[in-house]
Amino acid sequence: MAHPGPPDEDAILALGQRLEKTQKPAGLTLAGEDAVLDLSGALWLPAHRTLVVSDLHLEKGSAYAARSGQFLPPYDTRETLANLHEAVLRHDPARVVALGDSFHDARGPERMEPGDRAMVAALQEGRDWVWIAGNHDAAVQEGVGGRYADTLTLGALTLRHEPVPGAAPGEVAGHLHPCGKVAMRGRAVRRRCFVSDGARLVMPAFGAFTGGLNVRDKAFDPLFPEGFTAHLLGDGRVFAIGRQMLARD
């Protein structure tokens, strides 16, 4: 079976145009910097022409299959990369930052299929690519291109994997996989979300197979002592929802 390769560019562009029409970009100001919340879960920093994605957890499916025999189809990597490819086409960034836990485990890059590896290389071409170290992939990875860093500073923003306790103005982090749940009239909707109080931002996991932690979990309390707004990724756009409207699991 031939590897399907990246999706058809025309189709992606058409999709992009359609989305542009229907979707007003959800934006926020973070420590004085403009930030655009992409419906895919990526963060676009226009001033730095930088696209940030967090917690890709590539090769999670193969990790499960290898370890436990628990079946997960071998498509998560491809799916995640296809989504990333679409986001890259939408914004044409000069730099892409993968905010840690890019691979589910240290041996992830080895297990990657050649086709997926080629897709990563294609995405990296002509742009700066930074792998931020995460707790799943702390060791420096070989053979997947890009450069490595523990943190990255862009203007007023500090990009790192795990949010630090206490106040951290300008911090953009991942790690927690935030999800918000809205329950109303006997229906509940649970979605990945960005969480921010205007000073710091926690990004949703971008990976296809990633679970989520409810933002009402106490893990978020020390990060946002004054409360926060969750930006839930809906089907058609991003929705800004106040903490009091969010339900626990």
Place this chain on the structure above:
Amino acid sequence: MAPTGAGKTLAGFLPSLVALSGTKASQRKGLHTLYVSPLKALAVDIARNLEAPVTEMGLPVRVETRTGDTPAHKRTRQIARPPDILLTTPEQLALLIAHREASDLLANLRCVILDELHALVTSKRGDLLSLALARLHRLSPGLTAIGLSATVREPDELRRYLMPQAPLPPPSAGKGGPRVSEGRSGQSPAERGPTAPTEAAAFVKTAPVPEAGLPSPDPLRAPPSPAEGGGGGAGMADLVVVKGGAAPDLRMLESNRPLPLAGHTAHQSMPAIYELIRQHRTVLVFVNTRLQAEYTFQELWRLNDDVLPIALHHGSLDAQQRRRVEAAMAAGQLRAIVCTATLDLGIDWGDVDLVVNIGAPKGASRIMQRIGRANHRMDEPSKAYLVPANRFEILECRAALDAVEAAAQDTPDARTGALDVLAQHVLGMACADAFDPLQLYEEIVSAAPYTGLTWEDFEAVVDYVATGGYALRAYERFAKILRGPDGLWRVRDARTAQQYRMNIGTIVESAKVKVRLVRSVRAKPGTILPKTGRVLGEIEEDFAETLTVGDTFLFSGEVLRFEGLMEDEAMVTRAGPGTDPAIPSYAGSKFPLSTFLAARVRALIADPFEWDRLPKQVADYLVQQRSRSVLPGPRDLLVETYPRAKRYYLSAFPFEGRLAHQTLGMLLTRRLERASLRPLGFAANDYGLAVWMTRDISEAIAREPGFLAELFAQDMLGDDLEAWLAESAMMKRTFRQCAVIAGLIERRHPGQKKTGRQVTISTDLVYDVLRKHQPDHLLLRAARQDAATGLLDVRRLGMMLERIQGRIIHRALDRVSPLSVSVMLEIGREKVYGEGADEILAEAEAQLLEEALG
């Protein structure tokens, strides 16, 4: 003879008993007769009823049951030393024919009896059973197949089901290498090979009205000899019709209080129902959903000043509690049982003298079945009441009464065999023995639901079982069967065979969570003492996920307060006395209105001369509708548009059942979106649907001739449907069920830790990927086939769109019409899984904005 439930079923055993009593035990070779029933409990019940006469007459016949409850040592013994008559279920039969010893065990089988066949053939279980039957016919040429059925619309379909529809290959697997396929040659049954002639008979009980139009009014008789068999044409079993006795005494419960326009609780009628219970020995109160059952049970107890023993029975209750209710009923200790379809099928516990059906009957044949639960003696009339819960249901009840009087039937059409079921069967056959693909194909197309199966589709199924198809080619362990150098396929290893046995069957339960009663620590809200209380039963995970802490809902006859989810259990406390359940659980019917009843309802509405036969409140209502808008003709589609509270509404009344209307609602919403009318949502019931939007649709229709015709054009079932299916949660759920049946993912078993969410995520992802990369994958095709008739009812929608071409009647109104009010009342009541998530989010967002601005 036993007074209840004995006639039809025991008659089916007579030929076997006669044959067995004529042969010495020592001369018998293996199993003589198999009996298959849709319910485990029914098989056990029949065994009891059969053993009594066998013992009384001193017949040397061994009768045993084989169900999921049969202990392992007994199962092993049954294979080594089979009884003469074995009573079992379709799933157990599938396991039996997949057994390594199956060909020895079943080679001398003389007779197979399929009970409640009408109920089995309409589902995937019927597909599975048909494949097993084909294998039985092949293993034991000359086998007699007997079907026992209630009256059905097309008895010929059952007659075909019992007989091989194509010549069968010889019993043992061939040893030849792979042969070049020629597809199915056009052999007719007349050209059949050396197999012995096969006998079969369908026993059908007629409706108790002479002009039922069924061919044979003869009394019960033994299966015919081959010479007189096949009277209905090639490949059909003989038909034996048993005439029923007295006509049923069926009435509508008239209420002098006005009924609401919507809703399904029938609370106005509860005092009358309670009075009926007081006047009868034992009353079965049927409702359509579990939630209606809960509500009704509670309302009846509220009225129960006499403290009559009234019990509750539905599938979500703890099994032990159900068994207690069943035992009490059999012992005649109960005066009434509020129950759902779990008691639909032919178990006859106790002496029921009245059946009450709350809510619309939904189908004429279904209501006949339920009525049949009362007074099972043929010479006395069954007595039953239909209780409409709203004004529309009065129409439906009237239509059902007319249908029953005319002995009209609306049982569904025969099925086309499902591919996921076939995949399961193919693996099972590999577990039994190495198979030659061509011979297995010939065997499979002899089963009535699979006669149309092409060789290519069969190959695709075998390929799927062999590799998982493209999706799973990467995982070697999903290669479940291997082809040897001799061209035969074999099961891969013992573990795969074990997996097959653990995952048999076609009934896929939605993920459930246990409901556990716990004590709450009042001083510290939100703190509960886990795992201290007892388990009340189970609720669907989907429902549990919609609950937030503090929500109250009805379960097990009590108002419960949701305290949180803990692993796979929902923790609840008892709500304080007088608390009303807050969650407006969807209480509509699980079954869509049958096409047949829908047509009768449309005809009733269209003909004012018929209105005399309706209660005055309904007639008045129709008169009002006629003066304010219009009443559509029997083949027309009425569309009304009107403004209300800054929104613009479109209502349509196809009368095609809730499922078809939901699908229509989704598709209309897409089209209105494209027409820039900005639709916000829709609601549907069994009779019609309403879509609301922010732009004036009446104006759009006036401006653009042909707008409505285009909106309802048949091509919505093309691209729009495809695009919607891509993201439809219902389609994903359908896919998940196919994936379980076809063995792509394993069922959850008791004791297994919660992996349901994981399974959901992975099947949803497989679904998305397959749609993108392999849209013709076997499982997608199976899911689409299901969607056509199942949750989405696309087929029926298609028929409706065709019917209404050029027959749309539009009225632009200033305000909502009487007819439209009934649908409007569904708004906010209905729960459509996974759709319109953005609306909910937008609403939550709007509240943030309001706070920000206010």
